[in-house]
Amino acid sequence: MQNSLTTQRVLSIDAFRGITILVMIFVNELAGVQGIPAWMKHMPATADAMTFVDVVFPAFLFIVGMSIPFAIASRRAKGDSVVQLNAHILFRTLGLLVLGFFMVNAEGGYNEAAMVISLALWSLLFYVGVILIWNVYTSLSKPVVYALRAAGVVLLLVLAWLYRGGEDGTETMTPQWWGILGLIGWAYLVACLWYQLARGRLFGICAGIVLCLGLYILGKAGIVKDVPVLGWIAGQAGHAIHTAIVLCGIATSLIVFDRKHAHSNDRRFLEVFAFALILVAAAFLLRPYYKISKIYATPSWAFYSAASCCVIFALLYWLVDLKRINRWTAFFKPAAANPLLTYIIPFILYALLRLLHTHFPTFLYEGVVGIVWSMVFAVAIMALVIGLNKLRIRLQL
Template structure:
């Protein structure tokens, strides 16, 4: 099932991950900026359109998919048994889901007055727990590692009990919509299962993509009063899983077997792109493009865009050896979880200290420039944190 995949990191995949992370930070900061063009914002749910902003989340899902074959091959190369491999997948999924649920509850649904601390402090303690649990410790003292991770787990459990939600303050943490990381976690789990069961067979993986999108389509067309509606209520997860599967397919297209000619790689990727675009075009009259609704057209067009971008990066970095410029992205690409949470840590800290950025940072061109500066600053901060041996790994 490893298809002759290398256990070495693929620079072009890391570059795509790093670029996606930079774009994510940029657009998240840009979200609060007024007086900018619509193409720099998320499209409304019913707009039948998408911008590059709407392609950031599916790009993450796609990269997760591209990484799965390599991750599984690497675990097997290290001697993991089947049980150990499945345990790793399950614990990674659990980590993503826990992170997602905590983060989404910190964003809304809380009742600060009923809690024993400000939500900003609660959030900062949560992120401290995350670092304690998932930091990659370099100390040879195994006892110290277990103590630090155990302290992080206890902290998260305590924060879960301290959380209060609802108007009356009697509510507790709920999954809500799982948060971005939670959605990635569920899609990752399902895609890993499908990849292993199919043994990486392309026909089977294409069939799984069709099944996921078909499942979504059936759920959207059923009458709300239909007794079958409950069976097709997870269409969003199915759509997200389809994007991860499409990322797996591209990895197999590019890296299946040894000695594959580059011309064949690009020819197959081109055909794959056409298939995705044509499928999206044919489905668009029935399912408009919408990130909010996670429609099949959004999934297919996003995957096609990722395929085109990755093909270019592979040509530029792996074939033409123009990789010096990727140095800036490497720290974040190898430490994506820490990079992802840093803006949330900064926001919580500023909220706790009752400070904010100047209003000019949220207006027009100045806001765009600030969002870019902020994104670059966060990426640079990760470089410093990496040197301080703070690296998170699920």
């Protein structure tokens, strides 16, 4: 690597991650609320518009990118070889793909009547398997840890065998799409590999963003569909744009934290805002050709979102790391350190409610009451993570 980065956690990045997770839980719960303004929901695929809700997913991709240089620097400092480092990256990617694969099949395509157990129980057992495999065990012997993780793997295999889909109940689990976690996994993998190929150079990362945009344009142009060697590009346009957002996060980390350049804080802020302006300009120029759409993963949506993340992070960096106004970030710390656990808790809760044949009162999903409820729900989930951490339940891919 050609850059010099600390191997310690950066509080402003953790704060950004924690806030993003809180907003993510809030908007996911808000999605079921009726009678609220359109700007509090996802825009339709063809609307050529976006709301703050449409920025949550790219914000998480952006933060994944910001964390990559530090994670790689940390593992290299611990003595990992290139092979060990990339084995770790591949293992994390596989974990995200498996999680996304199971969660997507639990959302649709199933035939519950043909299954031996209810979908709610199937889902709960899936999350039990997730915890067994990816929990951080701190006080158990290695043989016990290996046994618990093996039990989790066996449980997931059994659940895959029990799953039934299709109208006649004869279909097995299928990758209908990769789910949010799976999409993050693919973008994370490609961005990590590109970061290493670019040897951590900012110019190389920016070249990667341009390359992703080029792949998207080429894929959408349709000229590659009839070329056997290039036909795969058409189906990877969305992944290319997601990867571009991750690379934007990497670029921002290098601008702010690469000690090799040792710029003043004023220079760092100027460069971050300049980078954001370049992204806005790119989005503006591309919008007439590729309308803003989160669903279609268009470059205009991606670059507007990444520019917003640059500005938000710059403000957090100034407040948390430079001005040291950071006591408030303590609430976000457990969730920021355990994003996977925080993400799956609502799904576990929903599956448990279905298993008990109950649900939250319907009045909680209407108008202003629904907005307040979604806020309370999000804060409660964040607090629950703190309690689970005390019970030594901590997930790490």
